[in-house]
Amino acid sequence: MKRVVVKVGSNVLTQTGGKxxxxxxxxxxxxxxxxxxxxxxxxxxxxxxxxxxxxxxxIDHELDSVEQRQLYSAVGQVKLVNLYYDLFREYGMHVxxxxxxxxxxxxxxxxxxxxxxxxxxxxxxxxxxxxxNDTVCVTELMFTDNDELSGLMARMLKADMxxxxxxxxxxxxGDPALPESRLIRTVKPDxxxxxxxxxxxxxxxxxxxxxxxxxxxxxxxxGVRVIIANGEREHILPDLxxxxxxxxxxxxxxxG
Numbered sequence: 001m002k003r004v005v006v007k008v009g010s011n012v013l014t015q016t017g018g019k020x021x022x023x024x025x026x027x028x029x030x031x032x033x034x035x036x037x038x039x040x041x042x043x044x045x046x047x048x049x050x051x052x053x054x055x056x057x058x059i060d061h062e063l064d065s066v067e068q069r070q071l072y073s074a075v076g077q078v079k080l081v082n083l084y085y086d087l088f089r090e091y092g093m094h095v096x097x098x099x100x101x102x103x104x105x106x107x108x109x110x111x112x113x114x115x116x117x118x119x120x121x122x123x124x125x126x127x128x129x130x131x132x133n134d135t136v137c138v139t140e141l142m143f144t145d146n147d148e149l150s151g152l153m154a155r156m157l158k159a160d161m162x163x164x165x166x167x168x169x170x171x172x173x174g175d176p177a178l179p180e181s182r183l184i185r186t187v188k189p190d191x192x193x194x195x196x197x198x199x200x201x202x203x204x205x206x207x208x209x210x211x212x213x214x215x216x217x218x219x220x221x222x223g224v225r226v227i228i229a230n231g232e233r234e235h236i237l238p239d240l241x242x243x244x245x246x247x248x249x250x251x252x253x254x255x256g
Contacts, residue, residue, distance in 0.1 A: 002160045003041040003122075006032065007150035011167040012231035013048040020052050022083065024232070028165075029087040031237040032127070036093065038241070041122050043157060044095075045130045045150040046084070052076030073134035084129050096126045099133035105152050115156050122157075151215040154224050162224055163240065164212050165231030170250030171196060171209065187252045189220065220252035227251050 008028060015021045025048075032042050050069055053076025063071065081097045088095050098118060104110040121128050132149055147164060154162040173196050174181035187193060197210045216226035229236055229249035239247040 001039055001041050003043070003157060004035065005043045005045060005150050005154040005157070005159045005162045006165065006237070007045040007146055007162065008047065008165045008231050009146065009167070010047040010051050012165050013046070014051045018051045019055050020048060020080070020083075025083055026087055027234070028231070028237075029084065029091075031235065033088070033091040033093060034238050035241070036091075036127070043118070043122075043128045043130060043153060043159070044084075045146055045153060046080065047131070047146050049073045049076040049080050049131055050134065052079045070135050077131065077135075080131075081129060088127060094126045095129050096121050098128045098130045099135075100130065100149070101133050101136070105156070111156070118157060145211050147211040147215045151219050154219055155222060159224060162216075162219055162226045163237070164216065164226065164228045165236065166209070166212065166228060167230065167232055168209075169230045169233075169248035170228045171213065183248055184250050187216070187220070187250060189253060216252040220254050223254050225251070225254055 012028075013021055013025060032044060035042050050072045053072030053074065054068075056075050056079065057072065059071075077097075077099070081095070084095050098114075098121075100114060104114045118128050130149070130153060132146065150162060150164065153159070168176050169183055171184040171187070171193060172181040173184060184193065184196070193213065197213050212228050216228060219226050227240060227249050229240060229247070233239070233248075236247070240249060244251075
């Protein structure tokens with residue numbers, strides 16, 4: 001059975017203005033359920049909790065950035081995981097929430113405990129739904145973004161593949177909005193594409209294409225296949241598996 005980490009970013013899960021796109025979340029669940037029925041173990045790394053919480057609360061006083069993140073994520077994470085729970089239950093599938101911190105990857109005891117927890121979930125058919133524990137993390141202890149977190153998860157669980165779902169098709173030779181820019185379909189080992197990577201971050205989350213490029217390059221060197229694709233495309237996950245040649249994406253080729 002192949003093990004795949006699927007990371008979905010805030011820009012995929014939210015509408016303009018930050019409201020959760022329930023239709024898109026439902027479509028993502030449909031696709032992960034399809035993967036499960038076709039012999040894949042799936043770990044879902046999901047953004048969107050802060051965006052969910054921000055839409056739920058009306059605050060009439062100033063909050064600093066840490067307070068905002070803690071408050072909105074605490075409220076939003078409940079809404080987000082309940083939605084996943086209800087949607088996967090329609091397929092008779094169980095999910096388990098995993099809220100983690102960078103410290104869990106830096107201390108051996110915590111690392112092994114987290115890995116054991118997730119392995120027993122997977123062995124018993126439970127889909128881990130993973131996010132950073134924003135309610136207790138402060139800036140210096142936070143992951144760079146969920147791209148970094150998904151890469152660490154893929155390495156920890158010895159995944160065969162990491163799929164990073166963004167709101168564009170992959171890496172381009174320039175600004176994706178410009179007609180002269182072309183999609184880079186394959187990144188070979190040790191190929192340096194730094195000149196092509198835009199450093200601006202996503203509008204709804206902390207990440208960006210530079211973060212995805214760094215995560216993908218690092219994992220590919222460790223032997224994990226990495227794909228960057230557009231989570232807004234219908235049936236993107238089945239299409240990547242069944243029709244990769246016809247489906248726009250960027251793949252990082254592993255060594256060897």
